[in-house]
Amino acid sequence: MQTSSISYSGLITQENLDVLTSKWLLEDTPSFDIGGFVVGDVCGTSVVLCKSNGYLCGKPFVDAIFSKLNCNIVWNFDEGVELVPICQVATVKGKVRDLLRAERVVLNVLARASGVATTCKRLVHIKENRKWMGEVAGTRKTTPGFRQVEKYALLVGGCSTHRYNLSSMVMLKDNHIWSVGNIAETVKKARKACGFSSKIEVECRSVAEALEGCAAGADIIMLDNFDSSVSEDAAKEIKSKYPNVTIEVSGGLYEENIGNYMTPNVDVLSASCLTQGYKTVDFSMKLLVDDHNPENPVVKQLHE
Numbered sequence: 001m002q003t004s005s006i007s008y009s010g011l012i013t014q015e016n017l018d019v020l021t022s023k024w025l026l027e028d029t030p031s032f033d034i035g036g037f038v039v040g041d042v043c044g045t046s047v048v049l050c051k052s053n054g055y056l057c058g059k060p061f062v063d064a065i066f067s068k069l070n071c072n073i074v075w076n077f078d079e080g081v082e083l084v085p086i087c088q089v090a091t092v093k094g095k096v097r098d099l100l101r102a103e104r105v106v107l108n109v110l111a112r113a114s115g116v117a118t119t120c121k122r123l124v125h126i127k128e129n130r131k132w133m134g135e136v137a138g139t140r141k142t143t144p145g146f147r148q149v150e151k152y153a154l155l156v157g158g159c160s161t162h163r164y165n166l167s168s169m170v171m172l173k174d175n176h177i178w179s180v181g182n183i184a185e186t187v188k189k190a191r192k193a194c195g196f197s198s199k200i201e202v203e204c205r206s207v208a209e210a211l212e213g214c215a216a217g218a219d220i221i222m223l224d225n226f227d228s229s230v231s232e233d234a235a236k237e238i239k240s241k242y243p244n245v246t247i248e249v250s251g252g253l254y255e256e257n258i259g260n261y262m263t264p265n266v267d268v269l270s271a272s273c274l275t276q277g278y279k280t281v282d283f284s285m286k287l288l289v290d291d292h293n294p295e296n297p298v299v300k301q302l303h304e
Contacts, residue, residue, distance in 0.1 A: 018064070048090040057079060061149055065105055072093050112146065121157050136268075205224055207237055
């Protein structure tokens with residue numbers, strides 16, 4: 001099993017964790033908890049199992065969920081570790097009603113966060129195999145209400161988050177430019193508003209547009225929906241005139257073709273497949289009635 005060398009949990013504030021976990025738990029229990037009423041206040045132990053291949057991600061959010069419900073979790077693996085089926089990821093103790101209330105929310109978070117991180121790892125492996133020095137980045141095509149988890153998972157998986165939201169960096173897309181009238185005026189207006197402290201990126205459909213954006217003072221040029229057969233030549237031409245401009249390629253990038261874009265003059269490849277349409281990792285959570293009984297289905301499953 002491989003481990004991640006950097007912890008990103010410190011990026012997440014307690015205030016954000018409180019807001020997110022409260023919303024998730026309220027969504028799943030908007031009124032009566034009849035299942036919790038049935039089991040009462042008896043205490044118990046549950047185990048979290050991974051049932052498919054993937055990289056573990058989402059621990060800070062899971063910790064916050066269980067903490068809010070006064071449950072104690074002990075992890076067997078670090079964030080970013082590669083998991084294989086079937087392994088016991090964690091042990092949780094608390095009132096059974098609270099363990100069961102947390103179960104689905106926790107599994108949803110783990111499945112999706114680990115899914116993003118696992119997808120990222122595969123693309124990073126392609127980058128490493130090609131010895132490409134650029135960055136693979138996500139986009140704002142995230143699940144509504146779940147962006148912080150998916151952006152966090154990008155980091156755990158070894159990719160860049162790109163910009164977090166509309167306030168993070170200025171990206172002038174075709175609709176902005178069409179609305180204003182031309183690239184130069186659009187960049188000029190953006191620079192007045194954002195000042196020196198924010199970078200400006202311009203989405204371009206041709207080398208001519210890219211050169212216009214560079215002349216106007218753009219920091220980053222996005223070559224939008226360029227075929228891999230022409231993206232490197234375009235990037236090279238732009239760099240020959242504006243060597244300090246960052247070149248990003250975006251649009252139509254997937255695991256199957258992204259390696260073709262990893263060329264010397266391309267600095268960033270942004271792919272929506274990292275946070276849209278990713279395959280989740282399969283987790284389950286089982287209550288241990290008797291963790292010493294070899295006939296316990298969970299115990300048997302772990303030893304098969």
